Amino acid sequence: MDIQQVMVVGAGQMGAGIAQVCATYGYNVTLHDIEEEHVEKGLKSIRKQLERQVNKKQISQSDMDRFLQRIHLSTKIRNSESQDIIIEAAVENIEIKKSIFADLDKFAPDHAILATNTSSLSITEIAAETKRPEKVIGMHFMNPVRVMKLVEIIRGLATSDETFRVVKKMAESLNKSTVEVNDFPGFVSNRILMPMINEAIYTVFEGVATVEDIDEVMKLGMNHPMGPLTLADFIGLDTCLYIMETLQEGIGDDKYRPCPLLRKYVKAGWLGKKTGRGFYNYSN
Numbered sequence: 258m259d260i261q262q263v264m265v266v267g268a269g270q271m272g273a274g275i276a277q278v279c280a281t282y283g284y285n286v287t288l289h290d291i292e293e294e295h296v297e298k299g300l301k302s303i304r305k306q307l308e309r310q311v312n313k314k315q316i317s318q319s320d321m322d323r324f325l326q327r328i329h330l331s332t333k334i335r336n337s338e339s340q341d342i343i344i345e346a347a348v349e350n351i352e353i354k355k356s357i358f359a360d361l362d363k364f365a366p367d368h369a370i371l372a373t374n375t376s377s378l379s380i381t382e383i384a385a386e387t388k389r390p391e392k393v394i395g396m397h398f399m400n401p402v403r404v405m406k407l408v409e410i411i412r413g414l415a416t417s418d419e420t421f422r423v424v425k426k427m428a429e430s431l432n433k434s435t436v437e438v439n440d441f442p443g444f445v446s447n448r449i450l451m452p453m454i455n456e457a458i459y460t461v462f463e464g465v466a467t468v469e470d471i472d473e474v475m476k477l478g479m480n481h482p483m484g485p486l487t488l489a490d491f492i493g494l495d496t497c498l499y500i501m502e503t504l505q506e507g508i509g510d511d512k513y514r515p516c517p518l519l520r521k522y523v524k525a526g527w528l529g530k531k532t533g534r535g536f537y538n539y540s541n
Contacts (some may be wrong), residue, residue: 261285263343263344264275264345265279265338266334266346268290268297268299268479269299270400270531273300274401275344275374276328277306279431285327286327286328288328289328289330292332293332296331298329303325306403307321307325308429334357342370342427343365344372345357345371345372353538356371359386365482370420371394372395372424373394374395376496376500377394377442378411379440379442380393381415384414384415391417394413394416395412396428397410397446399446408428410428412440414437424435442506443507446460448504450503451497452501455501456488457485458486458516458518470485472485487536487537489536490529490530491532494522494535495526498523
């Protein structure tokens with residue numbers, strides 16, 4: 258199958274990033290969310306990123322205009338009727354994702370692939386909400402999508418070889434490198450990354466060192482481009498907590514137990530950069 262029409266469900270940071278990259282590499286993109294203000298905010302984010310690229314002379318103004326012309330906005334799930342692939346990038350909540358996939362299955366054409374950008378949840382469980390589990394797959398982009406080269410492609414129990422082949426080819430057409438992963442909690446990226454972040458939070462919780470010094474150790478001592486606590490704020494502490502809970506429940510090992518300080522910050526509404534406060538203060 259030759260993919261030409263792409264729908265991205267969810268116009269937040271990840272969804273807008275996926276839509277921008279797809280439009281940049283020649284796909285016609287429908288950016289969908291449940292509210293008009295959400296899709297407008299997503300488009301504004303894309304425009305801002307493209308303007309930065311123009312100012313840095315990475316692309317021309319005509320490039321930017323061409324990319325934006327390929328992006329269409331949607332608030333009706335029925336608009337999936339004309340798509341070749343739909344990439345869901347909604348909140349990391351299994352019930353919400355299952356509901357979205359059940360709706361997409363009603364309207365998307367029979368040939369359409371339904372992909373999820375989940376970073377930890379079961380592809381098999383999500384696929385069970387549809388009548389086309391062989392066409393359901395995980396397509397986990399890294400954040401920020403425009404910069405990061407990796408896409409984890411996750412097979413569910415019923416995902417067909419043809420679906421995998423088409424999605425791999427599409428990801429590579431976006432100038433991404435792909436890895437094939439089977440359906441286990443957290444896949445590869447978050448099964449390794451999130452326990453490291455959680456341990457960094459425990460290091461704060463137990464008073465071993467300051468937030469800043471913990472990040473410095475990992476940046477200067479381990480050559481990480483970003484400290485784990487800065488990264489946690491960037492990802493969203495609510496997302497970090499949800500993934501740790503998914504790992505603990507799915508694998509059944511207490512080594513994945515979320516740090517109490519992480520739970521406390523989430524309860525306080527300190528979710529990281531998106532709320533202006535996490536391990537760092539972004540109010541200024």
